[in-house]
Amino acid sequence: MRPEKDILTHIINLGQEITQVKDVDLLLEKILTESRSFVNADAGSIYVKLENKLIFSHAQNTTLQKKLPPGKKLIYSTFTVPVDNLSIAGYVANNGETINIDDVYSLPDGVPYAFDKKYDEISEYRTQSMLSFPLKTPQDEILGVLQLINAMDAGGNIIPFSKEDEPFIMHFANSAAIALERAQMTRALILRMLRMAEMRDPKETGAHVNRVGAYSAVIYEAWALKKGISQQEIDKTKDILRMAAMLHDVGKVAISDVILKKPARLDVDEFEIMKQHTFLGAKLFADSHSEFDKAAFYIALEHHERWDGKGYPGNVSFNRGAEAEDFVFSTESAQPKEAEEIHPFGRLVAIADVYDALSSRRCYKDAWDESEVLNTIREETGKQFDPDMVEAFFEVIDVVRNIRKQYPDEG
Numbered sequence: 001m002r003p004e005k006d007i008l009t010h011i012i013n014l015g016q017e018i019t020q021v022k023d024v025d026l027l028l029e030k031i032l033t034e035s036r037s038f039v040n041a042d043a044g045s046i047y048v049k050l051e052n053k054l055i056f057s058h059a060q061n062t063t064l065q066k067k068l069p070p071g072k073k074l075i076y077s078t079f080t081v082p083v084d085n086l087s088i089a090g091y092v093a094n095n096g097e098t099i100n101i102d103d104v105y106s107l108p109d110g111v112p113y114a115f116d117k118k119y120d121e122i123s124e125y126r127t128q129s130m131l132s133f134p135l136k137t138p139q140d141e142i143l144g145v146l147q148l149i150n151a152m153d154a155g156g157n158i159i160p161f162s163k164e165d166e167p168f169i170m171h172f173a174n175s176a177a178i179a180l181e182r183a184q185m186t187r188a189l190i191l192r193m194l195r196m197a198e199m200r201d202p203k204e205t206g207a208h209v210n211r212v213g214a215y216s217a218v219i220y221e222a223w224a225l226k227k228g229i230s231q232q233e234i235d236k237t238k239d240i241l242r243m244a245a246m247l248h249d250v251g252k253v254a255i256s257d258v259i260l261k262k263p264a265r266l267d268v269d270e271f272e273i274m275k276q277h278t279f280l281g282a283k284l285f286a287d288s289h290s291e292f293d294k295a296a297f298y299i300a301l302e303h304h305e306r307w308d309g310k311g312y313p314g315n316v317s318f319n320r321g322a323e324a325e326d327f328v329f330s331t332e333s334a335q336p337k338e339a340e341e342i343h344p345f346g347r348l349v350a351i352a353d354v355y356d357a358l359s360s361r362r363c364y365k366d367a368w369d370e371s372e373v374l375n376t377i378r379e380e381t382g383k384q385f386d387p388d389m390v391e392a393f394f395e396v397i398d399v400v401r402n403i404r405k406q407y408p409d410e411g
């Protein structure tokens, strides 16, 4: 038995740690990892509540993970369950109660919910003990359900979840809910900013920016691991990068409708104006020195640069104007920017953005076949794209594909 004081300190530290994660998806991963390790659970999943549905959005499973080659991520499908008393997660969300079950294959008589064996069958996994609790804000709003699966003893045998751990996990769930609420607000705010951009440019949809953000985070991780960057540093950067990458084209709000909404290819002069969305976007983040603003600055400015130096806008000169918020960019005689002169985030988002643009239908073109898209990316190695980034991209291609499914284009 762990001394109570240690457990409390541990829980308090966890609570503080999770409040620092600003991105919703990374936060949910962290909530899962930390709560699982606390009760030594083999697996776990999180459902996020949206109106009267629960969306299965994150899953971890040590046993299934071990069957994968090192570095590969577990691929799971997303599905929804209604908030009602018929499923375990649905019941928890509907009633705000914690449920601790010793074996989901022999539920106590008289309970209204049933266990759905389908997912065990698909994944060839045997769910046994399960601890499910609501992620509830101090205002009693239920944001989701956290499900911990198969508690293990020191010998690796599956045991029931200890009743004594329940209050600690509840406490942790409350901190998690507060952090989640805040992260959802931050994301909603960014999405609102993006919707403004989308109203101007119908090509930049919410699904596109969500995908580019998510791809960027996974490609970055694969790239950074090879560069020997520590996992702690990677986690922190991923969080910032993901949100900043979503804003890559935010500078388009400043481009005229005549150009943005032109249903055909732009002519040379129009394209010159369109190119300005890079530094016009960067300008929004130029005056601040937070890590997030720095990342958003480089991404907006450099996501159309090319490894061979033939991209744009190049080394624009960048001067502070008379007013504090007034930055003056000049593209006149801008020298090309190439290779490592381009910030890693710029090189990274370039691949994520091009991959997504080619794979998606746009009003002036059909979606390309995946093989064509991948061939293009391969051919552009060392030309348009940084060879190391391309390598990282292909390492995580399965995860990238799964992200495409998670954020489909509407309509």
Ligand SMILES: [Fe+2]
Binding pocket: 248, 249, 277, 303, 304
């Ligand atoms: Fe762009």
Ligand SMILES: [Fe+2]
Binding pocket: 204, 208, 212, 248, 249, 353
């Ligand atoms: Fe884009």
